[in-house]
Amino acid sequence: MPEASREDDSPHVQQLRAALHYAIGRICDDVAAERGTPFRRTVVATLTEAALSQAAVMARDLELFAQHARRAAVCADDVKLLVRRSPTLSAQLQREARRLAAHAKVAKERRRAQRGRRGARGAGRGASAAADPRTATDAGEVMELE
Amino acid sequence: MDGNPSTSEGAGDAAAAAPPTDAPEAPAAPLVLKERTVEELMRLHFSSPRTRLGAEGLRLTTMALQLYVREAALRASDQARLTGAPEVGLEHLEKVLPQWLMDI
Numbered sequence: 001m002p003e004a005s006r007e008d009d010s011p012h013v014q015q016l017r018a019a020l021h022y023a024i025g026r027i028c029d030d031v032a033a034e035r036g037t038p039f040r041r042t043v044v045a046t047l048t049e050a051a052l053s054q055a056a057v058m059a060r061d062l063e064l065f066a067q068h069a070r071r072a073a074v075c076a077d078d079v080k081l082l083v084r085r086s087p088t089l090s091a092q093l094q095r096e097a098r099r100l101a102a103h104a105k106v107a108k109e110r111r112r113a114q115r116g117r118r119g120a121r122g123a124g125r126g127a128s129a130a131a132d133p134r135t136a137t138d139a140g141e142v143m144e145l146e
Numbered sequence: 147m148d149g150n151p152s153t154s155e156g157a158g159d160a161a162a163a164a165p166p167t168d169a170p171e172a173p174a175a176p177l178v179l180k181e182r183t184v185e186e187l188m189r190l191h192f193s194s195p196r197t198r199l200g201a202e203g204l205r206l207t208t209m210a211l212q213l214y215v216r217e218a219a220l221r222a223s224d225q226a227r228l229t230g231a232p233e234v235g236l237e238h239l240e241k242v243l244p245q246w247l248m249d250i
Contacts, residue, residue, distance in 0.1 A: 016187050023179040031219040039234045051215050059191035074199045079206040086249050093206050100202050
């Protein structure tokens with residue numbers, strides 16, 4: 001199935017394969033526990049090789065999507081495009097993407113609020129800083145606005 | 147070709163391969179696959195050194211890969227059950243692999 005390449009033997013790739021094999025072993029253990037049927041070790045090994053091959057395809061596609069959008073960084077939209085053919089994967093990833101976006105938004109607003117509070121003592125939002133007596137220091141100098 | 151896992155009958159031959167499993171069995175299980183591993187795996191196959199994974203991109207890619215692998219395991223397990231086998235073996239995995247490869 002997967003084409004052998006010089007890459008496959010490097011110690012780095014072996015490390016990745018081992019890490020993937022471990023995670024996939026656990027995924028299979030979970031399924032075995034849920035379904036009541038154990039997995040043979042050879043199945044885990046073969047699934048690992050299949051996953052490695054697919055990961056290569058995924059990486060190339062993700063890179064192409066990002067490059068197409070003139071970006072260097074692969075983002076959520078790229079991954080959503082990648083899994084478009086699978087309704088189940090799409091649904092779960094959409095949900096997670098929304099959750100991550102909501103999180104990021106909350107964090108951003110929190111940072112903006114903190115900056116606003118700090119800015120009230122120094123350079124900060126125009127009107128409120130001007131009206132704020134704290135912007136005038138003892139030396140009588142009023143901190144620059146904006 | 148209908149790539150929809152919940153409606154596909156499995157390559158037209160009902161007896162041959164276990165149909166794809168139904169949608170979210172468990173809400174995205176906690177990630178056993180490490181983002182670090184996935185990041186290195188992806189970077190191994192990027193053609194440009196400039197290409198990188200954003201935080202959200204990395205998390206979603208890790209989720210996608212884990213869910214995708216889990217799907218294969220679930221289908222292989224279903225196949226084993228269909229044939230009344232006591233364990234999930236290579237013959238079961240081989241049956242479900244072709245459709246699995248097409249479903250992403």
